[in-house]
Amino acid sequence: MRILDKYILKKYLLTFSALIFMFFPLGIIVDLSQHIGKLIEYEVGVGEASWFYINFMTSLLSLLFPIMLFIAVLFFTSKLANNTEIVAVLSSGISYKRLFYPFFIGATIVTIIMSILSIWVIPKANKVYNEFWYKYFKKYEKVQETTNIYRQINEGEFVYLRTITADKKGFDFKLDHIEDNQLKIVLMANRIEWIPKAEVFRLTAFKKRTIYPNGTEKIETAKKKDTLLNFSLDDVLPPVSYYAETLSYPDLVKFIETEKLRGSPNIKQFIIQKHKRLSVLASVYILTIIAFSVAYRKRRGGMGVSLAIGLTIGFAYIFFDRIFSIMGLKSGLSPFFAVWTPNIIFSFVALYMLYKARK
Secondary structure (H helix, E strand, O other): OOOHHHHHHHHHHHHHHHHOOOOHHHHHHHHHHHHHHHHHOOOOOOOHHHHHHHHHHHHHHHHHHHHHHHHHHHHHHHHHHHOOHHHHHOOOOHHHHHHHHHHHHHHHHHHHHHHHHHHHOHHHHHHHHHHHHHHHHOOOOOOOOEEEEEEEOOOEEEEEEEOOOOEEEEEEEEEEEEOOOOOEEEEEEEEEEOOOOOOOEEEEEEEEEEEEEOEEEEEEEEEEEEEEEOOOOOHHHOOOOOOOHOOOOHHHHHHHHHHHHHHOHHHHHHHHHHHHHHHHHHHHHHHHHHHHHHOOOOOOOOHHHHHHHHHHHHHHHHHHHHHHHHHHHHOOOOOOHHHHHHHHHHHHHHHHHHHHHHH
């Protein structure tokens, strides 16, 4: 690696790091000013609040790091161009393609670091952040579906519950057991609850229909019946709305397969979360190319012109990303295309700008 490569790579990583550490205190101050009343009202301790804000910034970093990297590359490359350093490098015989080499290495280093963080650190930070957020700031906001639940819990077994209370008591319970596309057994009860001491389910106003191949039925009833079932009420409950954010990528893939089997109504949200884990890493290279192509040239208006052009493109990327994410959730658009379309569009923009810059 040449001295020039080390110089540019150092600028790349230091500017990005400086931008992050400048943003952290600002983000904390803004959020604290909005929620200081809630923290005082619920008498949240300094230690608990501090731990929340550490995880809050880690969680926020996972969402904003591509655009922060984009701004960092845009800024320091514009500064190099404004100081005619890039002109001097190109005049020495170094090609435009070779000049981009340390930028590519920098993007790769950042991608590797964020990949490691997304596996080990960010899911745990998301869990702490969301649990605190819904405990104090959104205390009365619904984060889990507890009414009109219909889920497939095992192969051929479907459970319906009108509602589940906070202490894990279910009402208007129904279990359908199906074999070879034929309904075989139906269990019904007005109420179902788990009895920890006896390690059984207690069904109130119990009714069981057994349907035989010849069409005849056997009906059993009881005021109360203790029985074993091969699931828990936690299996029946849909996951909290932020659960996918708390999983590593391998665990998220397994979770999605399980939720598909159970017929989760939020499956598109989980699949979008899975694709975003990869698309956000790919965006690092795309935004680095765009920032470099915009800022490498010394412009008549100075750094301000390059920054203005670059920021306009950056905010256009964010706009497209949000629009397509919403379309993926609310319309029939495939989650894959909803997440990857902005990257595909802006990868063509990046390649075109790279080609024009070389000319």
